[in-house]
Amino acid sequence: MEDKKVLLSIKDLQVKFRVRGRILTAIRGVTLDIYENESIAIVGESGAGKSVFTKAFAGMLDSNGFIDQGDIIFNDAELSDTVVPLNSYAKKTIASTWEKLNEYSKLEYGSEVFLKMKALEQEKEEKMTLSEEEREKADAEIKELVIKRTELFNYKQTLDTSKEKAKIKETSAEISRLDGEIKALQKAKEEKIKAHKQAAMNDTAYNQAYDAKMAEYKKEYAGLTAKEITDETRKRNEILAKEIYLSVGRYKLRKKVRMIKKLHEAFKAAMERGVDLNDEQKRNGVFDQATFRVRYLDETPEQLHGTCIINLAKIQDPNDWGQIRGKKIATVFQDPMTSLNPIITIGKQITSVIMKHQHVSEVEARAQALELMEKVGIPNAEQRFDDYPFQYSGGMRQRIVIAIALSCRPKILICDEPTTALDVTIQAQILKLIKDLQKEYNYTIVFITHDLGVVANIADRVAVLYAGQIIEFANVEELFYDPRHPYTWALLSSLPQLAERNTKLFSITGTPPSLYNKIIGDPFAPRNQYCLKIDTLEEPPMFKVTDTHYAKTWLLDPRAPKTEKPEAIQNIHEKLLKAYNL
Structure with a gap:
């Protein structure tokens, strides 16, 4: 894939959910590059994290889900290209920002001493509280009881209030007892912290030494930060000032002012700590605290021009998702009936998406919608335009869902098990349609499935997911003919096509691990x-x-x-040829 452009670059992605007072880690450190115009399949059992993974870069995580760490860089030239007018307000704002950055840059000279002062303050804070070992032990004891209490509370909710009063009473008493224990442990922790703080305040020798060392650092810091910055730093700051304005250019005035202030604070903190702002990744990281970074490219007397670094893991403004979801990243869901509004006509559902993202008239939207309906294989599109979803068969409804997804010519089409709810003959038609349209529309397919037969038909590459991690990825031929992970062996061995007469179909024993807990070793x-x-x-x-x-x-x-890999998948090529009578 070296000759292909990386469209989506996922680095060390971690996605978590808050579930009934506990944290569930659904995606654990996934790193993957997805290329332009390829078809990549995400494979695994139910609960492996396939849908959560794709929802993370489509901005569709449930309200209790969040990206805890990692980056999702979306390389779309059209969306990245940014131009802002260079009017009097822009010039004034850039000049003011440049002046502030030049003042903050003096702090870079004292960054080493600043970090020493912070380390000294941290040491004193730690002395006035529990040690890391003591805190971890206390927190672990409290956490264990909180988990027990949560599980008991959830169990109590399942009990029948009319028939299981005794159990409810017993469970309530146990919950009350645990509440008491949790409160006692929290109080004991607070008392220990107070004791540590008092002991530190009474340690006269340490406090005198601390004050003397801090005074020495402050004097040194004042001398270092009084120096004038170099011309090279001024030039860097001028570009930074322009990048800050480019990065907030899409916002309205009030928000623009708020974001500029936030970026000023972020750059001041970075300079204090000596962050190398000439390093592209580190500079991106500073911008990510507030908004996307727009890298400065060039300018004319009328406008600034730059390119946006789109990190989907850091999007904070819902309006930004409006420019991406549907328009650049579209999804075809599993059940076409729940994907369509039953009380709105088919035509209206397609045209509303076209009008929203392409800003065209209703007449133009209708023409585009009819063309799409014909492309996805809807017969008599003109006559069927004003039909309701219930008047369409399951296969036809799924074709309409595909038409809606493709209405804005997205770069990425996520197919979340789009054939599962359909019968076998229709499945083949839908898969062929998705692949055929890819040649015309040049989109990237991210196909979620647990059916390896589907993978063989549609994918160029395959990523196998287990317990929220990619445990194997390869070209489709390599995965089928030379799999290396025991989990992939097990998935392939489970193919019904490999079963022989009078033999038992292979199944994977056990269940995936709980993602509430930290997993030690190999999760499989x-x-x-x-x-x-x-x-x-x-x-x-x-x-x-x-x-x-x-x-x-x-x-x-x-x-x-x-x-050696299992006997069932040795010579798998010949076995599949025999199974399909090829």
Whole structure:
């Protein structure tokens, strides 16, 4: 894929959910590049994190979900290209920002001493509270009781108030007891903190030494930050001032002022700490605290021109999603009936999306909608335009959902198991339609499925997800003919097409691990019949098989014993040819 452009670059993505007082980590450190015009399949059991993964870069996480860490860089030239007018307000704002940045830049000279002062303050704060070990122990005890209390409360909610009064009473009493224990532990923790604080305040020798050292640092810091900045730094700050204005150019005046102030504070803090602002990644990180960074390219007397670094993991403004979701990243869902509004005509549902994103008249939108309906295979489109969803079959409804998704010519089409609710003959038609339209519309397909038969038909590359992690990714041929992870072996062994007469169909024993808890070692270890001792102790790294094939299993370590893949998937090519009578 070296000759293809990276359209979406996901780095160390972690997605969490707040569920009944607990935190569930659904996606755990996923890194993946998705290329322009490719078809990539995301495969795994139910609950592996497939839908959550794609919802993270479509901005469709549930309200209790959030991206805890990581980046999702969307490389779309049209959306990234940014122009803002260089009017009198812009010139005045840029000049003011440049002046402030030049003043803040003096702080860079004293960054090393500043960090020493912060470290000294931190040391004193730690002395006045619990040690890290004591705090972790206290928090773990409280957390354990809170989890027990939450589970009991949830259990109580399931009890029948008319028939299980005794159980309800018993559960309520246990909840009250746990509340008392939690309160006692919290009080004990507070008392320990008070004792540490009092002891630190009474330590005269330490406090005198602290005051003397801090005074020495402050004197040194004042001297260093009094120096004048260089011409090179001034030039850098001029570009930074223009980038700050470019980055807030899309906002209305009130928000623009608020965002500029926020970016001033972010850059002051970065300069205080000596962040290398000539490093592109670090500069992006400072902007991400407030908004996207727009990298300065050039200017004319009338306008500034730049390119936006679109990090979908850092979007804070809902209006920004309006420029991406539907227009650049579209989704085809599993059930076409729930994807369409039953009381609005088919035509209206297509034209409303076209009018919203393309800002065209209703007449133009209708013409485009009819053309799309014909492309997705709706017969007599003109006559069927004003029909309601219930007048369409399941396959036709899914074709309309695809038409709506493609109405704005998105760069990425997420297909979230779009054929599961359809019968087998219609499934094949929908898959062929999605692939055929890709050639015309040049979109990237991200196909979510647990059906490896579908993968073989539609994908160029495959990423296998397990317990919120990518455990293997490869070209589709490599994954089918040379799989390396035991979980991939198990998925392939479960293919009904490989089952022979009078033999039992293979199934994976056990269940995936709870994502509420921290997972030690390989998450697949408890279900893995090829499990090594190290699988239960340490998480495996991602081993390279070829330039396009990687797998996260200790079996690929040179020190691991040689392990053959299961007999069921040996010579899989011949077996599939035989199964399909090819």
